[in-house]
Amino acid sequence: MAALVAVHKDAPIFKPAFEYQDSTLQLPFGEFSIFSDLKANRVGPLEAMVTLTLCYRSNWSSGLTWRTSSYELSDLLHISHWYVRDVLAKATDWIQRKTAPKGNMAGTFQITHHRCDPALVPMDKDNKPLSFAVPRGAGGIFERLFAGDIDWKAALVWLMLKLHSDWRTGITNKISMKTLAKWTGFGKQTVCDAIKMLRDAGMLERLSKKWECSQFQLYPKPYQNRAARRRAERQTEKWQKSEMRVDGEWRYSFNELYRLNVVTAEVETRRVKNQGQWKPIKDRDRHRIPKAIRTDFDQSLEVTRAILGGSHHAHSGSHRAGGGSHHAHPSFGRGAEATPPLRL
Numbered sequence: 001m002a003a004l005v006a007v008h009k010d011a012p013i014f015k016p017a018f019e020y021q022d023s024t025l026q027l028p029f030g031e032f033s034i035f036s037d038l039k040a041n042r043v044g045p046l047e048a049m050v051t052l053t054l055c056y057r058s059n060w061s062s063g064l065t066w067r068t069s070s071y072e073l074s075d076l077l078h079i080s081h082w083y084v085r086d087v088l089a090k091a092t093d094w095i096q097r098k099t100a101p102k103g104n105m106a107g108t109f110q111i112t113h114h115r116c117d118p119a120l121v122p123m124d125k126d127n128k129p130l131s132f133a134v135p136r137g138a139g140g141i142f143e144r145l146f147a148g149d150i151d152w153k154a155a156l157v158w159l160m161l162k163l164h165s166d167w168r169t170g171i172t173n174k175i176s177m178k179t180l181a182k183w184t185g186f187g188k189q190t191v192c193d194a195i196k197m198l199r200d201a202g203m204l205e206r207l208s209k210k211w212e213c214s215q216f217q218l219y220p221k222p223y224q225n226r227a228a229r230r231r232a233e234r235q236t237e238k239w240q241k242s243e244m245r246v247d248g249e250w251r252y253s254f255n256e257l258y259r260l261n262v263v264t265a266e267v268e269t270r271r272v273k274n275q276g277q278w279k280p281i282k283d284r285d286r287h288r289i290p291k292a293i294r295t296d297f298d299q300s301l302e303v304t305r306a307i308l309g310g311s312h313h314a315h316s317g318s319h320r321a322g323g324g325s326h327h328a329h330p331s332f333g334r335g336a337e338a339t340p341p342l343r344l
Contacts, residue, residue: 016219017149017202018139025140026060027052028113029163030122030130034094037115038160038185043091045185046079049152050087051094051111052159053077056142058111060131061288064098069106077145077152118284127291134162139220141203149201153186154194158203160184162218170221174213244296251300253293260297262304267297 029035038048053076058065070088074081088095093115098108113129114121122130134141141162145155160183165172177195181188195214198204208215245252251260256273258281260266267286268278281289289297 014199014205015202016205017144018135018220020224021135021137021139021220021222023135023137023140024133025056025136025142026131027055027134027159028129029132030114032114032116032120032122033130035160035163039183041185043094045153045156046083047087047091047094049077049156050084051091052156053142054095054109054111055113056136058109063111063113065109065111067106067108069101072106078148079152118287121287123287127287129287132163132167133222134159135220144201144203150197150203151194153184153190154197154201156184157186157191157194158198158218161204161216165218168222170218171207172214172216172218174208174215176213180214244300251297253290253296255293258289258293258297260300262300265301 034043034048034051037043038045043051050073053073054065054068057068070084071081073084077084088097094112096110096112098110101107113131124130137143141155141158144150145152150158157180160180161172161175162170164175177188177191181191184191186194195204195216199206202219204216204218206214207217244254245256249261249263251262253259257271258267258269259278261268267281267289269281269289270276270278286294
């Protein structure tokens, strides 16, 4: 825990409730995300907070939530059940009911991380949809909200500050209360009350002078010893040691969960290795395939087409894989980097 710190001579003693995060949760950001729509006033603050809470209660890769009822959301956010029902009814661009409640079991929802055409989803340097990490577990923003230590408005203000902070230190950019109010959709007094609530809860400390634009240290801080980024060569080492299995026109990924038809360029997947039915993957979901597997499949297509004398021969007999087809892609990864040797 941090030592007691006074920001100003006349300020009360401040002590963070939790100094460093134990775990993290990924939330989407960037263009077409719920945060960009909130800042542009295309969604309301409660709609954004309900969506982000469901992100907390979901699988990041699939966007599918755990079973969650509107009553449960009401309890977690400490607001009226009717407010939650209204949000779920109108936030269909971000939250789509996947399964209806049955008996005593709540339903599930499908969360949209970036509301745009799949080809326009903003990507990070690992070719994954943009996301940023917020603390989870002991002292995490959602855990403090669910426990009733802060309200949902304060939680949304903290998340907006986190979005505009240095993710190595947890220190925010300098920002005025007017700008923060505009971005969150709250009044300036509501934002000031939220800042005070967060400070009293030990979740932020003011670093700037009273007459300056506000700058805060957010708590919990990011990890003290940040994990070093692994080199690409080490990440692909285990895949280079094994060969891609070949069965006629099909090429199988190293984990046996994906396979590529080198004639039609179709990709299929299954949930369990050596078990289950193969199902085709739609073009809009191809970015979900692990990058190493997309790289291997790219090279398989290139080699096959070179052997058969070009793409026209490689696609013969398949209308779905024609030149203007949406099903045949010469490349699975956008901005692919240097690739490991092909294993055929």
